[in-house]
Amino acid sequence: MTQNNLKTPKAAAVAGILFSIMALLAFWLLRISIPAKTLAPNLWLSDHAKAITFALSLIPFVGIAFLWFIGVLRDRLAQREDRLFATVFLGSGLLFLAMLFSAAAVASAIVISVSAMPHERIEAHTFDFARILVSDLMNIYAIKMAGVFMISTSTVVIYTQCAPRYIGFLGYVLALLLLFGSHLLEWSFFVFPIWVLLLSIQILVDNLRGVSVTK
Secondary structure, eight states: OHHHHHHHHHHHHHHHHHHHHHHHHHHHHHHHHSOSSOOOHHHHHHHSHHHHHHHHHHHHHHHHHHHHHHHHHHHHHGGGOOHHHHHHHHHHHHHHHHHHHHHHHHHHHHHHHHHHSTTSOOOHHHHHHHHHHHHHIIIIIIHHHHHHHHHHHHHHHHHHOSSOHHHHHHHHHHHHHHHHHGGGOTTGGGHHHHHHHHHHHHHHHHHHHTOOOOO
8 A cells, every 4th residue: 555655646747747748749739830821721731741740649648648647646536536526527537538539530630631632632611621620629628628627626636635735726727717718818728738737747746755645
């Protein structure tokens, strides 16, 4: 039991850090590869195909790291886990991944189609449909589920003191921003992985210092 207590917080921290780094890299590559103005799909897709493909190839590993992060945190909470928040915590995390994977699959389909037929012009309506679908999946559904995940996780952080309370209160503020004001911030989808990175680093630092994360 002692060995598990020593390893579990560190595993959660490492998984959270890996998730955050890969997610930030993938989101950044996708963000800089998508033009602010509407251009010919074949033109900008061919110019940024490598960056987009690499970013999309990171998404499955982002999901694996995030699942590991969720699993380790739940294992750490064990019997102290409240059923209500456990359901919201797990459900919102899984829905976030479902929306993320769906958006990545649609984007990947467009890139593969253009790469397979580089001389065939993709219809503007087809491309606009795919672009809007990816945007809605990420900026409306995925980001809202990320906000719910942050609220449930912040509540657990505050009541179990498995991390400093300021991270929990910061999570509330950022989650409300994602839930109600994400459309106002162009880079709002970076908020979630940055918060997870902060939480994970704090857990790792406390673990290395020998600070107990349970009360």
